[in-house]
Amino acid sequence: MKSSMEISYRLRKTACLVISVNNSAGLVYYLFWRIEENGIISYPLILHIMKQLWNRIVNELMEQNHNEKIVEFKNVSLEYDYQGDRIHALDGIDLTVRRGEFVAVAGPSGCGKTTLLKLIAGLILPTNGSVEILGEPVHGPTKLVGMAFQNPTLLPWRKTLDNVLLPLEIVQPIKSQYYKNRKPYVEKARRLLETVHLNGFDDKQPWQLSGGMQQRVSLCRALIHEPDILLLDEPFGALDAFTREELWLVLQDLWMQQECTVILVTHDLREAIFLANTVYIMSNRPGKLVSQSKVAIPRPRTLEDCFTQEFTDLFHEIRHQIGIVRGEIIEEN
Numbered sequence: 115m116k117s118s119m120e121i122s123y124r125l126r127k128t129a130c131l132v133i134s135v136n137n138s139a140g141l142v143y144y145l146f147w148r149i150e151e152n153g154i155i156s157y158p159l160i161l162h163i164m165k166q167l168w169n170r171i172v173n174e175l176m177e178q179n180h181n182e183k184i185v186e187f188k189n190v191s192l193e194y195d196y197q198g199d200r201i202h203a204l205d206g207i208d209l210t211v212r213r214g215e216f217v218a219v220a221g222p223s224g225c226g227k228t229t230l231l232k233l234i235a236g237l238i239l240p241t242n243g244s245v246e247i248l249g250e251p252v253h254g255p256t257k258l259v260g261m262a263f264q265n266p267t268l269l270p271w272r273k274t275l276d277n278v279l280l281p282l283e284i285v286q287p288i289k290s291q292y293y294k295n296r297k298p299y300v301e302k303a304r305r306l307l308e309t310v311h312l313n314g315f316d317d318k319q320p321w322q323l324s325g326g327m328q329q330r331v332s333l334c335r336a337l338i339h340e341p342d343i344l345l346l347d348e349p350f351g352a353l354d355a356f357t358r359e360e361l362w363l364v365l366q367d368l369w370m371q372q373e374c375t376v377i378l379v380t381h382d383l384r385e386a387i388f389l390a391n392t393v394y395i396m397s398n399r400p401g402k403l404v405s406q407s408k409v410a411i412p413r414p415r416t417l418e419d420c421f422t423q424e425f426t427d428l429f430h431e432i433r434h435q436i437g438i439v440r441g442e443i444i445e446e447n
């Protein structure tokens with residue numbers, strides 16, 4: 115049994131070490147205070163404090179990486195021209211996404227969420243305003259993004275591995291390197307498949323995989339060329355609730371490992387809160403961003419986090435915002 119002096123000494127040593135790499139001073143002083151006040155502190159309390167300290171460090175380090183603006187919308191509007199009719203899809207969008215951020219966008223059907231992603235991918239250009247990636251205006255399709263859709267859209271005649279490798283046959287300058295030496299890319303594709311728990315499925319055809327498995331392959335395909343930005347358009351919308359939750363964890367792992375920026379469009383508010391650092395809500399068409407909520411739940415998040423008070427409070431707060439947007443709730447002044 116260790117003496118309280120010994121525990122106190124060890125904690126002080128650890129705290130000093132932590133202070134030297136991170137300025138979470140408030141929490142460390144709290145730790146000292148508990149030791150001074152109580153003399154002896156219990157192991158569960160030590161673990162609790164150390165866990166909080168660790169979460170704070172991880173969050174602060176992630177914040178530091180979030181400084182660079184990777185996507186910027188400046189007063190963006192978009193009108194589609196359909197058989198002579200003008201369809202006003204987006205209006206006055208101002209949005210900044212920082213490197214490494216995980217952003218979720220939710221809103222009613224037809225409000226312009228997919229349009230927003232297409233603008234980032236450079237598949238369409240704004241009618242007014244500008245969309246910039248890393249400070250440069252987007253003029254056309256960009257290789258800085260990878261995209262996955264609601265349906266996996268795998269090529270049925272290609273095996274799993276070859277579907278993952280597909281972007282490398284298209285995206286320059288990787289295309290030429292890939293044809294010179296395929297080996298490192300094949301290894302990378304295998305590692306990605308392993309991350310999404312699909313090892314051993316390399317040579318299966320898409321029809322031999324379940325819907326959830328196909329969606330995992332499509333996530334790997336979107337990430338194989340190491341895009342700076344991953345765009346996800348309701349990627350889990352067609353899946354059952356259990357598979358969807360399983361894939362939330364897979365996506366969180368991928369995001370934490372690949373350190374890319376993710377913009378996720380979803381109809382599922384729980385999914386948005388579970389996965390994102392920032393949740394945006396859009397109004398009915400023409401879509402505007404009407405609310406922004408920060409999610410401070412520490413990473414890695416677990417499915418149990420969905421039942422915490424913090425999660426539920428945030429869910430109700432955002433649900434309330436959606437109610438206001440839909441005119442179900444009259445806002446109080």
Ligand SMILES: Nc1ncnc2c1ncn2[C@@H]1O[C@H](COP(=O)(O)OP(=O)(O)OP(=O)(O)O)[C@@H](O)[C@H]1O
Pocket residue numbers: 194195196201202203222223224225226227228229230399
């Ligand atoms: N190519 C197009 N030509 C004309 N109108 C379009 C085109 N694409 C989308 N629209 C219209 O623009 C509006 C926004 O479409 P968008 O697909 O961005 O909505 P969304 O929010 O993604 O909807 P959902 O949640 O149903 O996927 C809709 O009214 C849609 O009919």
Ligand SMILES: [Mg+2]
Pocket residue numbers: 227228229347
């Ligand atoms: Mg859509």
